[in-house]
Amino acid sequence: MKAVIAFVTYHGNCERAAQTLATLVEADGNQATVVSIRDGRIPDESWDALVICAPVHAGSIVRIARRFALQRAHRDRRFALVVSHGAPLNHFFSPIRSADKTHRRLIRRGMTAVLPPTYLRVAEPKGPFEAGFEEKLVEVRDALFA
Numbered sequence: 833m834k835a836v837i838a839f840v841t842y843h844g845n846c847e848r849a850a851q852t853l854a855t856l857v858e859a860d861g862n863q864a865t866v867v868s869i870r871d872g873r874i875p876d877e878s879w880d881a882l883v884i885c886a887p888v889h890a891g892s893i894v895r896i897a898r899r900f901a902l903q904r905a906h907r908d909r910r911f912a913l914v915v916s917h918g919a920p921l922n923h924f925f926s927p928i929r930s931a932d933k934t935h936r937r938l939i940r941r942g943m944t945a946v947l948p949p950t951y952l953r954v955a956e957p958k959g960p961f962e963a964g965f966e967e968k969l970v971e972v973r974d975a976l977f978a
């Protein structure tokens with residue numbers, strides 16, 4: 833099985849999440865390809881699962897990541913959203929509303945969500961992630977090919 837793990841980052845945190853997840857996927861005997869969304873490329877279409885790792889700015893998952901996710905949506909394939917954020921989840925600028933919306937839109941396009949959106953909070957605006965982010969990525973890895 834093969835996962836494409838696509839990321840957007842401004843301070844390096846989502847790339848770190850993507851690379852960490854790829855290592856976890858490969859440790860499980862599956863394939864992982866990490867792709868920078870800003871490069872605008874995806875290796876090929878022969879993947880089983882798509883993971884989007886992207887930050888929230890002004891209450892929304894950054895537009896380039898939302899657009900990429902919707903353009904790459906494939907019926908009957910699996911996906912997971914990994915969203916990095918600085919605000920608390922109950923804050924006005926919480927990532928939840930935007931993540932839920934993108935999650936629902938991918939399901940409407942026929943994709944299968946392997947789990948609800950995963951939230952990785954940064955301890956400072958530029959990172960690093962709060963403790964425990966690797967454990968959340970293990971949950972994503974375990975759900976991807978369950």
Ligand SMILES: Cc1cc2nc3c(=O)[nH]c(=O)nc-3n(C[C@H](O)[C@H](O)[C@H](O)COP(=O)(O)O)c2cc1C
Pocket residue numbers: 840841842843844845846847886887888889890891892916917918919920925926927954957958959
């Ligand atoms: C311009 C800007 C706006 C941001 N707006 C939000 C926001 O509305 N809600 C939030 O939770 N975090 C917000 N953040 C924090 C980012 O989500 C955080 O910097 C990001 O998750 C770090 O990931 P990255 O290093 O991959 O870019 C903002 C950060 C920047 C730079």
